[in-house]
Amino acid sequence: KTSVTFVGVFSDVTIRKKSEQELRHMATRDPLTDLPNRTLFIEYIDNAINTTNRFTPQFAVVFIDLDNFKPINDALGHAAGDKFLQNIAQTISQHLNDDQRLIRFGGDEFIVLAAGITDKNQVDALCTNLIAWCSTEFEVLEAKIVVSASIGIACAPDDGVTFKQLCRKADVAMYESKRKGRNRFEYYNTVLDERSDVLFTLLQQLRPAVLNHKLAVYYQPLMDLETGKICAMEALVRWPQEDGSLIFPDQFIPVAESSGLINQLGAFVLTEACEYCAYQHSIGNKYLSVAVNLSFSQFRDNSLPGIVEAALQKSGLPAASLELELTESILADDHGNIRKQLEHIKQLGVQFSIDDFGTGYSNLNYLRAFNASKLKIDKIFITTLGIDQKHETLVSAIINMAKSLDMQVVAEGVENEAAKAKLIELGCDIGQGYLWSKPIPKHEFDVLLNS
Numbered sequence: 292k293t294s295v296t297f298v299g300v301f302s303d304v305t306i307r308k309k310s311e312q313e314l315r316h317m318a319t320r321d322p323l324t325d326l327p328n329r330t331l332f333i334e335y336i337d338n339a340i341n342t343t344n345r346f347t348p349q350f351a352v353v354f355i356d357l358d359n360f361k362p363i364n365d366a367l368g369h370a371a372g373d374k375f376l377q378n379i380a381q382t383i384s385q386h387l388n389d390d391q392r393l394i395r396f397g398g399d400e401f402i403v404l405a406a407g408i409t410d411k412n413q414v415d416a417l418c419t420n421l422i423a424w425c426s427t428e429f430e431v432l433e434a435k436i437v438v439s440a441s442i443g444i445a446c447a448p449d450d451g452v453t454f455k456q457l458c459r460k461a462d463v464a465m466y467e468s469k470r471k472g473r474n475r476f477e478y479y480n481t482v483l484d485e486r487s488d489v490l491f492t493l494l495q496q497l498r499p500a501v502l503n504h505k506l507a508v509y510y511q512p513l514m515d516l517e518t519g520k521i522c523a524m525e526a527l528v529r530w531p532q533e534d535g536s537l538i539f540p541d542q543f544i545p546v547a548e549s550s551g552l553i554n555q556l557g558a559f560v561l562t563e564a565c566e567y568c569a570y571q572h573s574i575g576n577k578y579l580s581v582a583v584n585l586s587f588s589q590f591r592d593n594s595l596p597g598i599v600e601a602a603l604q605k606s607g608l609p610a611a612s613l614e615l616e617l618t619e620s621i622l623a624d625d626h627g628n629i630r631k632q633l634e635h636i637k638q639l640g641v642q643f644s645i646d647d648f649g650t651g652y653s654n655l656n657y658l659r660a661f662n663a664s665k666l667k668i669d670k671i672f673i674t675t676l677g678i679d680q681k682h683e684t685l686v687s688a689i690i691n692m693a694k695s696l697d698m699q700v701v702a703e704g705v706e707n708e709a710a711k712a713k714l715i716e717l718g719c720d721i722g723q724g725y726l727w728s729k730p731i732p733k734h735e736f737d738v739l740l741n742s
């Protein structure tokens with residue numbers, strides 16, 4: 292009896308030992324790639340810190356975020372997405388040396404912990420390689436999507452000595468890579484940090500302002516150059532401050548975009564703009580249309596068509612009197628998902644215009660395929676028109692090209708009579724700019740319309 296008990300206890304211990312190991316494995320590994328996860332990563336960092344002092348080499352936390360992974364995952368399905376992540380994990384692992392460990396941090400984020408760094412060039416070389424290992428081209432619904440990596444680097448002990456400090460700083464640096472156009476690496480520096488603190492504070496204040504409808508929509512007239520009359524207006528958002536000043540969209544739109552707040556912001560502007568235009572129709576100005584700007588990130592979760600439809604319904608504005616302004620990069624970055632949403636919105640009868648033309652791809656194919664009703668030439672080509680001949684040929688060429696595609700041409704940033712005269716000479720249809728009016732609040736626009 293005693294021996295039986297003994298055997299029983301013995302096997303109990305082995306089972307427990309075994310399952311403890313399994314448990315630890317499960318708790319420290321990412322199930323998809325079997326790479327070390329965050330928990331193990333914290334241990335690695337602690338170990339690395341404990342063996343690092345100012346006489347021994349440094350180590351680097353290399354934060355990798357894949358660009359464009361989500362659309363592939365969405366389009367090809369999660370199984371394909373998982374397989375893709377496994378492949379990337381394997382490719383990178385194969386190439387790393389004993390001082391370098393790959394960790395799956397979550398989603399499409401990986402970290403390489405590189406110890407034994409004696410020279411920054413070693414980190415540069417590693418990151419250049421990582422970018423090459425991550426880059427892959429996919430064809431999804433006839434569009435080519437490139438997966439690349441945006442990388443941010445924090446170095447210990449200079450940038451920090453805890454998991455938290457290092458990760459946060461590597462993350463800040465990674466965002467800088469994204470901001471500079473992706474597919475690159477950036478080292479953390481304190482300037483970035485100050486900026487991200489500023490952005491964080493901005494976001495904390497922006498959120499309640501958006502949710503409580505404290506933003507304001509201003510309107511700028513678009514002038515028919517032939518008749519000299521207002522034919523449309525562009526809605527431009529402003530953020531009024533308590534001291535009476537305004538914050539301009541270039542300052543807070545990027546914050547809204549990166550935080551997901553852009554959907555609520557966009558819905559607010561659309562609703563306001565449609566309601567104001569519907570009001571103008573109701574007092575007899577039925578010719579007036581309103582243009583609203585869209586950002587790339589408003590296409591992220593497929594909610595846009597519903598938001599547009601709701602704004603039209605709530606206001607009663609005819610769809611044909613609403614125009615959405617897109618930049619070429621939205622059309623270019625298309626991965627089926629965006630195209631579908633645009634098609635849906637088009638079917639409602641909404642018009643489109645291409646914004647900031649001349650600064651991006653200036654690709655005729657996008658324009659031809661997309662069939663927008665207006666082309667807006669970017670203001671950098673317009674402001675000096677009639678004074679300086681530099682952009683005249685280009686502007687003239689854009690106007691002729693747009694005409695051949697049956698699009699109306701809008702010149703933005705018309706600030707003086709010389710530019711206006713030149714545009715009329717070149718056959719431009721519509722002008723927009725400080726020459727006629729800055730963007731103004733509704734009640735001032737009412738006055739402008741009747742003057």
Ligand code: C2E
Pocket residue numbers: 511526527528539540541544557560584585586616646647670703704705706723724725726730
């Ligand atoms: P945008 O779409 O290119 O808007 C035109 C910008 O040019 C506006 O700046 C306008 O005030 C300015 N502008 C107009 N006439 C002149 C002129 O004669 N000279 C000069 N120098 N500038 C002129 P604003 O209002 O600061 O808007 C900046 C950008 O923010 C817009 O550029 C647009 O991309 C974005 N934005 C504005 N409102 C919204 C919005 O509701 N949603 C989204 N997603 N983006 C918005």
Ligand code: CA
Pocket residue numbers: 525584616646
């Ligand atoms: Ca615009």
Ligand code: CA
Pocket residue numbers: 646647667669670703
């Ligand atoms: Ca523009």
